Protein backbone atom coordinates (compact mmCIF):
# COMPACT_ATOMS: atom_id res chain seq x y z
CA UNK A 126 0.00 0.00 0.00
CA UNK A 127 1.31 3.42 -0.92
CA UNK A 128 -0.03 6.74 0.37
CA UNK A 129 -2.48 8.54 -1.92
CA UNK A 130 -0.48 10.70 -4.34
CA UNK A 131 -1.62 14.01 -5.83
CA UNK A 132 0.04 16.12 -8.53
CA UNK A 133 -0.62 19.77 -9.29
CA UNK A 134 0.44 21.22 -12.64
CA UNK A 135 0.18 24.91 -11.82
CA UNK A 136 1.83 28.25 -11.26
CA UNK A 137 3.67 29.33 -8.13
CA UNK A 138 2.09 32.11 -6.03
CA UNK A 139 4.84 33.70 -3.94
CA UNK A 140 2.13 34.88 -1.55
CA UNK A 141 1.18 31.29 -0.75
CA UNK A 142 -2.60 31.67 -0.93
CA UNK A 143 -3.29 30.45 -4.48
CA UNK A 144 -1.50 28.43 -7.15
CA UNK A 145 0.51 25.33 -6.36
CA UNK A 146 1.09 26.47 -2.78
CA UNK A 147 -2.65 26.38 -2.09
CA UNK A 148 -2.87 23.03 -3.86
CA UNK A 149 -0.08 21.40 -1.85
CA UNK A 150 -1.50 22.71 1.43
CA UNK A 151 -4.91 21.31 0.49
CA UNK A 152 -3.46 17.92 -0.48
CA UNK A 153 -1.61 17.76 2.83
CA UNK A 154 -4.69 18.72 4.84
CA UNK A 155 -6.66 15.93 3.17
CA UNK A 156 -3.99 13.31 3.81
CA UNK A 157 -2.59 13.18 0.26
CA UNK A 158 1.11 13.29 -0.64
CA UNK A 159 1.52 16.36 -2.85
CA UNK A 160 3.79 16.85 -5.87
CA UNK A 161 4.10 19.72 -8.32
CA UNK A 162 5.03 20.53 -11.90
CA UNK A 163 5.61 24.30 -11.97
CA UNK A 164 4.31 26.06 -15.08
CA UNK A 165 5.22 29.62 -14.15
CA UNK A 166 6.56 31.62 -11.25
CA UNK A 167 4.34 34.57 -10.38
CA UNK A 168 5.41 37.52 -8.29
CA UNK A 169 2.30 37.87 -6.21
CA UNK A 170 0.86 38.93 -2.88
CA UNK A 171 -2.65 39.73 -1.65
CA UNK A 172 -2.55 43.00 -3.62
CA UNK A 173 -2.08 41.28 -6.98
CA UNK A 174 0.33 39.84 -9.52
CA UNK A 175 3.29 42.05 -10.47
CA UNK A 176 5.32 39.56 -12.52
CA UNK A 177 4.89 36.33 -14.48
CA UNK A 178 7.88 34.15 -15.43
CA UNK A 179 6.72 31.12 -17.42
CA UNK A 180 8.64 27.85 -17.65
CA UNK A 181 9.28 26.23 -21.00
CA UNK A 182 6.83 23.51 -22.05
CA UNK A 183 9.75 21.08 -21.99
CA UNK A 184 10.53 21.88 -18.34
CA UNK A 185 6.88 21.24 -17.44
CA UNK A 186 6.84 17.92 -19.33
CA UNK A 187 10.09 16.81 -17.65
CA UNK A 188 8.71 17.53 -14.18
CA UNK A 189 5.59 15.49 -14.94
CA UNK A 190 7.69 12.63 -16.32
CA UNK A 191 10.00 12.66 -13.30
CA UNK A 192 7.23 12.19 -10.75
CA UNK A 193 5.04 10.01 -12.96
CA UNK A 194 7.78 7.50 -13.78
CA UNK A 195 8.98 7.08 -10.20
CA UNK A 196 6.49 8.11 -7.52
CA UNK A 197 3.23 7.71 -9.41
CA UNK A 198 0.05 9.80 -9.45
CA UNK A 199 -3.42 8.79 -8.21
CA UNK A 200 -5.04 12.09 -9.17
CA UNK A 201 -3.92 15.42 -10.57
CA UNK A 202 -5.20 18.92 -11.08
CA UNK A 203 -4.18 21.63 -13.48
CA UNK A 204 -4.22 25.32 -12.57
CA UNK A 205 -2.44 28.21 -14.26
CA UNK A 206 -0.97 26.85 -17.52
CA UNK A 207 -0.15 30.18 -19.17
CA UNK A 208 0.24 29.27 -22.84
CA UNK A 209 -0.76 26.78 -25.54
CA UNK A 210 2.63 25.03 -25.58
CA UNK A 211 2.41 24.22 -21.86
CA UNK A 212 -1.20 23.04 -22.26
CA UNK A 213 -0.24 20.73 -25.12
CA UNK A 214 2.79 19.36 -23.26
CA UNK A 215 0.77 18.70 -20.09
CA UNK A 216 -2.07 17.08 -22.04
CA UNK A 217 0.38 14.85 -23.94
CA UNK A 218 2.03 13.63 -20.73
CA UNK A 219 -1.33 13.03 -18.99
CA UNK A 220 -2.45 10.95 -21.97
CA UNK A 221 0.85 9.06 -22.17
CA UNK A 222 0.62 8.03 -18.51
CA UNK A 223 -3.06 7.16 -18.95
CA UNK A 224 -4.12 9.18 -15.90
CA UNK A 225 -7.88 9.51 -15.59
CA UNK A 226 -8.41 11.25 -12.23
CA UNK A 227 -7.85 14.62 -13.85
CA UNK A 228 -9.29 17.89 -12.51
CA UNK A 229 -8.97 20.88 -14.83
CA UNK A 230 -9.31 24.29 -13.20
CA UNK A 231 -9.23 26.52 -16.30
CA UNK A 232 -7.50 29.46 -14.59
CA UNK A 233 -7.49 32.53 -16.83
CA UNK A 234 -7.44 35.80 -14.90
CA UNK A 235 -6.25 36.56 -11.34
CA UNK A 236 -8.56 38.48 -9.01
CA UNK A 237 -6.56 41.66 -9.56
CA UNK A 238 -6.93 41.30 -13.35
CA UNK A 239 -3.54 39.79 -14.32
CA UNK A 240 -3.57 37.41 -17.29
CA UNK A 241 -2.65 33.89 -16.14
CA UNK A 242 -3.56 32.28 -19.47
CA UNK A 243 -2.74 33.79 -22.84
CA UNK A 244 -5.91 34.53 -24.73
CA UNK A 245 -4.87 32.47 -27.73
CA UNK A 246 -4.39 29.42 -25.48
CA UNK A 247 -8.13 29.05 -24.84
CA UNK A 248 -8.49 26.97 -28.02
CA UNK A 249 -5.73 24.61 -26.84
CA UNK A 250 -7.52 24.25 -23.51
CA UNK A 251 -10.71 23.23 -25.31
CA UNK A 252 -9.03 20.93 -27.78
CA UNK A 253 -6.32 19.23 -25.72
CA UNK A 254 -7.15 19.46 -22.03
CA UNK A 255 -10.93 19.46 -21.55
CA UNK A 256 -11.26 16.08 -23.30
CA UNK A 257 -9.03 14.61 -20.54
CA UNK A 258 -10.96 16.17 -17.67
CA UNK A 259 -12.87 13.95 -15.28
CA UNK A 260 -13.91 17.21 -13.63
CA UNK A 261 -13.62 20.78 -14.97
CA UNK A 262 -14.15 23.67 -12.53
CA UNK A 263 -14.57 27.01 -14.33
CA UNK A 264 -15.79 30.08 -12.47
CA UNK A 265 -18.51 32.10 -14.20
CA UNK A 266 -16.20 34.37 -16.29
CA UNK A 267 -14.15 31.32 -17.38
CA UNK A 268 -17.32 29.40 -18.24
CA UNK A 269 -18.44 32.35 -20.37
CA UNK A 270 -15.18 32.21 -22.35
CA UNK A 271 -15.19 28.41 -22.77
CA UNK A 272 -18.88 28.20 -23.67
CA UNK A 273 -18.83 31.34 -25.81
CA UNK A 274 -21.89 32.89 -24.16
CA UNK A 275 -22.93 35.34 -21.45
CA UNK A 276 -24.14 33.87 -18.16
CA UNK A 277 -26.79 35.85 -16.34
CA UNK A 278 -29.22 33.21 -15.07
CA UNK A 279 -28.95 29.71 -13.64
CA UNK A 280 -30.50 28.52 -16.90
CA UNK A 281 -27.58 30.15 -18.76
CA UNK A 282 -25.21 28.36 -16.43
CA UNK A 283 -26.84 25.01 -17.23
CA UNK A 284 -26.48 25.71 -20.94
CA UNK A 285 -22.82 26.71 -20.50
CA UNK A 286 -22.14 23.52 -18.50
CA UNK A 287 -23.59 21.43 -21.34
CA UNK A 288 -21.44 23.24 -23.90
CA UNK A 289 -18.27 22.73 -21.82
CA UNK A 290 -19.16 19.05 -21.35
CA UNK A 291 -19.38 18.99 -25.15
CA UNK A 292 -15.60 19.47 -25.24
CA UNK A 293 -15.21 16.21 -23.37
CA UNK A 294 -15.16 17.12 -19.66
CA UNK A 295 -17.14 14.37 -17.94
CA UNK A 296 -18.32 16.49 -15.02
CA UNK A 297 -18.47 20.28 -15.13
CA UNK A 298 -18.72 22.39 -11.98
CA UNK A 299 -19.49 26.06 -12.67
CA UNK A 300 -18.57 27.76 -9.41
CA UNK A 301 -20.78 30.51 -8.08
CA UNK A 302 -18.30 32.75 -6.30
CA UNK A 303 -18.64 35.42 -8.99
CA UNK A 304 -22.44 35.22 -9.32
CA UNK A 305 -24.12 38.59 -9.17
CA UNK A 306 -20.98 40.51 -10.17
CA UNK A 307 -22.27 41.18 -13.65
CA UNK A 308 -25.97 41.15 -12.94
CA UNK A 309 -26.57 37.41 -12.74
CA UNK A 310 -30.03 36.99 -11.32
CA UNK A 311 -30.81 35.79 -7.81
CA UNK A 312 -30.48 32.10 -6.95
CA UNK A 313 -33.84 30.39 -7.42
CA UNK A 314 -35.15 27.27 -5.77
CA UNK A 315 -36.42 24.48 -8.01
CA UNK A 316 -40.02 25.56 -7.50
CA UNK A 317 -38.99 28.90 -8.96
CA UNK A 318 -39.48 30.60 -5.62
CA UNK A 319 -36.76 33.05 -4.66
CA UNK A 320 -34.73 31.24 -2.03
CA UNK A 321 -32.39 34.01 -1.06
CA UNK A 322 -30.42 36.75 -2.70
CA UNK A 323 -26.97 36.09 -4.19
CA UNK A 324 -25.65 38.14 -1.30
CA UNK A 325 -26.60 35.32 1.03
CA UNK A 326 -25.95 32.11 -0.84
CA UNK A 327 -23.18 30.82 -3.08
CA UNK A 328 -24.27 28.05 -5.45
CA UNK A 329 -21.94 25.76 -7.41
CA UNK A 330 -23.67 24.03 -10.33
CA UNK A 331 -22.58 20.43 -11.04
CA UNK A 332 -23.35 18.75 -14.38
CA UNK A 333 -22.34 15.12 -14.87
CA UNK A 334 -23.52 14.76 -18.45
CA UNK A 335 -26.92 13.48 -17.33
CA UNK A 336 -28.28 15.79 -14.69
CA UNK A 337 -27.64 18.87 -12.59
CA UNK A 338 -27.00 19.31 -8.90
CA UNK A 339 -26.73 22.59 -7.04
CA UNK A 340 -24.35 22.67 -4.08
CA UNK A 341 -24.92 25.72 -1.97
CA UNK A 342 -23.41 27.29 1.09
CA UNK A 343 -23.74 30.52 3.00
CA UNK A 344 -21.97 33.30 1.13
CA UNK A 345 -19.42 34.69 3.54
CA UNK A 346 -19.01 38.46 3.22
CA UNK A 347 -15.22 38.72 3.16
CA UNK A 348 -12.28 40.02 1.13
CA UNK A 349 -10.29 36.89 2.04
CA UNK A 350 -11.04 34.75 -1.02
CA UNK A 351 -7.62 34.60 -2.65
CA UNK A 352 -7.07 31.09 -3.98
CA UNK A 353 -10.59 29.77 -3.44
CA UNK A 354 -10.74 28.28 -6.93
CA UNK A 355 -7.32 26.63 -6.61
CA UNK A 356 -8.18 25.23 -3.20
CA UNK A 357 -11.56 23.91 -4.34
CA UNK A 358 -10.13 22.04 -7.35
CA UNK A 359 -7.20 20.72 -5.30
CA UNK A 360 -9.62 19.33 -2.71
CA UNK A 361 -11.52 17.51 -5.47
CA UNK A 362 -8.27 16.00 -6.75
CA UNK A 363 -7.21 15.03 -3.22
CA UNK A 364 -10.44 13.15 -2.56
CA UNK A 365 -10.18 11.41 -5.95
CA UNK A 366 -6.61 10.39 -5.07
CA UNK A 367 -7.91 8.89 -1.84
CA UNK A 368 -10.46 6.81 -3.75
CA UNK A 369 -13.66 8.88 -3.57
CA UNK A 370 -16.06 9.10 -6.47
CA UNK A 371 -16.61 12.44 -8.21
CA UNK A 372 -19.83 13.27 -6.39
CA UNK A 373 -18.33 12.74 -2.95
CA UNK A 374 -15.11 14.54 -3.95
CA UNK A 375 -16.97 17.65 -5.10
CA UNK A 376 -19.14 17.72 -1.97
CA UNK A 377 -16.12 17.44 0.32
CA UNK A 378 -14.35 20.15 -1.68
CA UNK A 379 -17.32 22.48 -1.15
CA UNK A 380 -17.19 21.82 2.62
CA UNK A 381 -13.42 22.28 2.58
CA UNK A 382 -13.51 25.68 0.87
CA UNK A 383 -16.43 26.85 3.02
CA UNK A 384 -14.43 26.06 6.17
CA UNK A 385 -11.29 27.66 4.71
CA UNK A 386 -13.10 30.93 3.91
CA UNK A 387 -14.83 30.94 7.29
CA UNK A 388 -11.46 30.47 8.97
CA UNK A 389 -9.68 33.21 6.98
CA UNK A 390 -10.21 36.02 9.54
CA UNK A 391 -8.01 34.02 11.90
CA UNK A 392 -5.14 34.49 9.42
CA UNK A 393 -5.93 38.11 8.61
CA UNK A 394 -2.97 38.43 6.23
CA UNK A 395 -2.08 41.14 3.73
CA UNK A 396 -3.74 44.36 2.69
CA UNK A 397 -5.73 43.01 -0.28
CA UNK A 398 -7.53 39.76 -1.05
CA UNK A 399 -6.24 37.62 1.81
CA UNK A 400 -5.67 33.84 1.67
CA UNK A 401 -8.02 31.28 3.16
CA UNK A 402 -7.25 29.01 6.12
CA UNK A 403 -6.37 25.68 4.59
CA UNK A 404 -6.20 24.00 8.00
CA UNK A 405 -9.74 24.94 9.06
CA UNK A 406 -11.49 21.86 7.60
CA UNK A 407 -9.11 19.40 9.26
CA UNK A 408 -9.41 21.16 12.60
CA UNK A 409 -13.17 20.79 12.33
CA UNK A 410 -13.54 17.36 10.71
CA UNK A 411 -10.23 15.47 10.97
CA UNK A 412 -7.99 14.09 8.21
CA UNK A 413 -9.44 11.71 5.66
CA UNK A 414 -12.96 11.74 7.06
CA UNK A 415 -14.71 13.75 4.37
Ligand SMILES: Nc1ncnc2c1ncn2[C@@H]1O[C@H](COP(=O)(O)OP(=O)(O)OP(=O)(O)O)[C@@H](O)[C@H]1O
Pocket residue numbers: 235236263264265300301302303327328329342343344345346347350351352353354355357379382383386
Ligand atom coordinates in the same frame (compact mmCIF):
# COMPACT_ATOMS: atom_id res chain seq x y z
N1 LIG B 1 -17.86 34.44 -0.33
C1 LIG B 1 -17.90 33.11 -0.42
N2 LIG B 1 -18.51 32.39 0.54
C2 LIG B 1 -18.55 31.03 0.47
N3 LIG B 1 -18.03 30.32 -0.54
C3 LIG B 1 -17.43 30.99 -1.54
C4 LIG B 1 -17.32 32.42 -1.53
N4 LIG B 1 -16.65 32.80 -2.65
C5 LIG B 1 -16.34 31.68 -3.31
N5 LIG B 1 -16.81 30.58 -2.66
C6 LIG B 1 -16.63 29.19 -3.06
O1 LIG B 1 -15.27 29.05 -3.41
C7 LIG B 1 -15.14 28.19 -4.54
C8 LIG B 1 -14.45 28.95 -5.65
O2 LIG B 1 -15.41 29.79 -6.26
P1 LIG B 1 -15.09 31.04 -7.18
O3 LIG B 1 -16.24 31.21 -8.09
O4 LIG B 1 -14.72 32.20 -6.31
O5 LIG B 1 -13.83 30.49 -7.94
P2 LIG B 1 -12.65 31.27 -8.61
O6 LIG B 1 -13.15 32.48 -9.29
O7 LIG B 1 -11.91 30.30 -9.44
O8 LIG B 1 -11.78 31.74 -7.40
P3 LIG B 1 -11.05 33.17 -7.39
O9 LIG B 1 -12.13 34.20 -7.43
O10 LIG B 1 -10.34 33.12 -6.08
O11 LIG B 1 -10.17 33.20 -8.60
C9 LIG B 1 -16.55 27.72 -4.90
O12 LIG B 1 -16.80 26.47 -4.30
C10 LIG B 1 -17.42 28.81 -4.29
O13 LIG B 1 -18.69 28.29 -3.95
Ligand SMILES: Cc1ncc(COP(=O)(O)O)c(N)n1
Pocket residue numbers: 135136137138143144145167169204205232234235236241350351352353354355356
Ligand atom coordinates in the same frame (compact mmCIF):
# COMPACT_ATOMS: atom_id res chain seq x y z
C1 LIG C 1 -0.25 31.15 -9.61
C2 LIG C 1 -1.71 31.38 -9.51
N1 LIG C 1 -2.58 30.46 -9.94
C3 LIG C 1 -3.91 30.68 -9.88
C4 LIG C 1 -4.41 31.85 -9.38
C5 LIG C 1 -5.89 32.10 -9.34
O1 LIG C 1 -6.30 31.73 -8.09
P1 LIG C 1 -7.77 31.34 -7.65
O2 LIG C 1 -8.64 31.30 -8.85
O3 LIG C 1 -7.74 30.06 -6.94
O4 LIG C 1 -8.03 32.45 -6.73
C6 LIG C 1 -3.49 32.81 -8.92
N2 LIG C 1 -3.92 33.99 -8.40
N3 LIG C 1 -2.16 32.56 -9.01
